[in-house]
Amino acid sequence: MSTWTSWHRPLLAFAASMAVLTVVSAVGLAVDDRVVAGAPVWFKPFKFSVSFVAYALSLAWMLSLLPRFRRAGWWGGTVVAVTSAIEMILITGQAARGRRSHFNNETPFDKAVFDTMAVTVVVLWAATLLIAALLFRAKLADRASAWAMRCGAVLALTGAALGFVMAQPTPEQRTQMERGTADVVGAHGVGVTDGGPSMPLTGWETTGGDLRIAHFVGLHALQVLPFALFLLVTLAPRFTRLADERVRLRLVLVACGTYAAVFALVTWQALRGQALIHPDGATLGAAAAIVAAAAAGTWAALRTTPSASPPVGVSDSAHDGNELVA
Structure with missing residues (x-):
């Protein structure tokens, strides 16, 4: 380290x-x-x-x-x-x-x-x-760490790429550009004009879609996914399942897949001109499916049989701790 x-x-x-x-x-x-x-x-x-x-x-x-x-x-x-x-x-x-x-x-x-x-x-x-x-x-020696960083980097790149989408002129702005009267070229709002009613702290639109939400979620995968691994490593001495490197790897992959799905969901929601705090039935249904898939993936990862000996860096006392799954 x-x-x-x-x-x-x-x-x-x-x-x-x-x-x-x-x-x-x-x-x-x-x-x-x-x-x-x-x-x-x-x-x-x-x-x-x-x-x-x-x-x-x-x-x-x-x-x-x-x-x-x-x-x-x-x-x-x-x-x-x-x-x-x-x-x-x-x-x-x-x-x-x-x-x-x-x-x-x-x-x-x-x-x-x-x-x-x-x-x-x-x-x-x-x-x-x-x-x-x-x-x-x-x-890298630790595969869970490697995949947490790799997935975080890919999602951060994808989230950053939304900035290129936001920089494109809207249809109304294209018309203004043809007339030479466009003071603003590009927008983060979808279905609404930038600068309308917004959420406190974040400033995200509350009356329409906002691509900054997906931009934010994607960029910060670079911190969230490695932090998720950090939590698993921190809990490993207390829970036998987490002392197994294969379990941690599978949990990290579940976290990566779940985070990618959430990123896709908020991007889809914004592109449909829908505010984050006003989801429709389709958005709620997709969110429920993501939660169910994450729960199933976590359960499957924790059911993996731990290896006979703990990996380097985890003490033998970890096997005396509580198991997350019986």
Whole structure:
């Protein structure tokens, strides 16, 4: 197991800068009452900086575990750190100006800012794809850890790709572009205009679909799935079943499949113009099916016969603990 001193340093430095920006943005939220596109002007820098702290730390840790291709991984992580920093500088700069950063086509300068962000996001996505490819090629000793990271990286890439969908102009905006009057190009809302009634804290739309929900769910698979494995390892000394590496691997695969299904569900819901908090019968039925499949998969994984001896790192006393399934 790696220590934090072996983690990717440029990503650690970027995460530290985002932690500082989180505090600065929080102060901005408290003292600056300006509103842009229906949200406090410092809300986007705050939200993005918190997200980037988690994202950068996750990648920094994963890169430290690569047994091979470490140089390629270092360059990939460095590109992620640099392009992410550029994006955050632009987002924060627009917030300080009281202007929207995303989809802004109002002035040549605003358009140049968003076009630059679009380029940095493409480069960032490509660098993350490289890291995901390295994780798939790496032969890590613990298969559960390997698959938690691999699935997390793939889902994060898929979630990030929704940003490209949001950047596409709506039919109404296409008409405005033809007339040369489009101040905004792109949207996260589906079936509603951006900036309408929204949920507290997240700012997600409450009257229509919102692709930012799926974007968020996909990106943070990079933290959720490894954390799920961490919980399994933490509980292993107390529960015999979890002391078996094969059981942990199967539970991780169930978690990956369940998370992917939830991501697909919220994406489908948003594309149908449906708010997260107002699901219809089809959405509820799909959610129930996901829960049932997850429960069945978990039960099947826990029914696996434990191996005769505990894996390395789990004490023999684990076999004296309670079993999750009789």
